[in-house]
Amino acid sequence: MVNELDALDGAQSVVLDLDCWSSRVALPPVALDSLVAVSNDSAHTPEEMAACLALKGLTLPPERIVLAGATAASLLVGRRVLPLTSGSIRRLLRRLGARIDPDSPEVVLV
Numbered sequence: 001m002v003n004e005l006d007a008l009d010g011a012q013s014v015v016l017d018l019d020c021w022s023s024r025v026a027l028p029p030v031a032l033d034s035l036v037a038v039s040n041d042s043a044h045t046p047e048e049m050a051a052c053l054a055l056k057g058l059t060l061p062p063e064r065i066v067l068a069g070a071t072a073a074s075l076l077v078g079r080r081v082l083p084l085t086s087g088s089i090r091r092l093l094r095r096l097g098a099r100i101d102p103d104s105p106e107v108v109l110v
Helices: 003-011 029-033 046-055 068-075 087-096
Strands: 014-015 035-039 066-067 080-083 107-109
Touching: 035 046, 046 066, 066 068, 068 087, 080 087
Parallel strands: 014 035, 035 066, 080 107
Antiparallel strands: none
16 A cells, blocks of 8 residues: 555645645645645635644745635636625635625625
């Protein structure tokens, strides 16, 4: 049987589902060079997740973290949005250029 961590040695890139990763599993340095982390997390920004991961020993820049809520927010630039989301995602929407409009939204983000 192949050790999954040994298989990372030859990989050109690694996509890691954060819901499956345990901080008790050390990733080899070669994997960290090409690692992209993904999650269906809808409440946090990549910057917040990077800080959280750093506390668990995984240093990863926010631009290599793909989160469902932040990705959805990035699709709504310039749109009128009713965000039924966390404060972090509401702030991200504003920062990206979405217009928060609870009275006549084009899109409801849940």
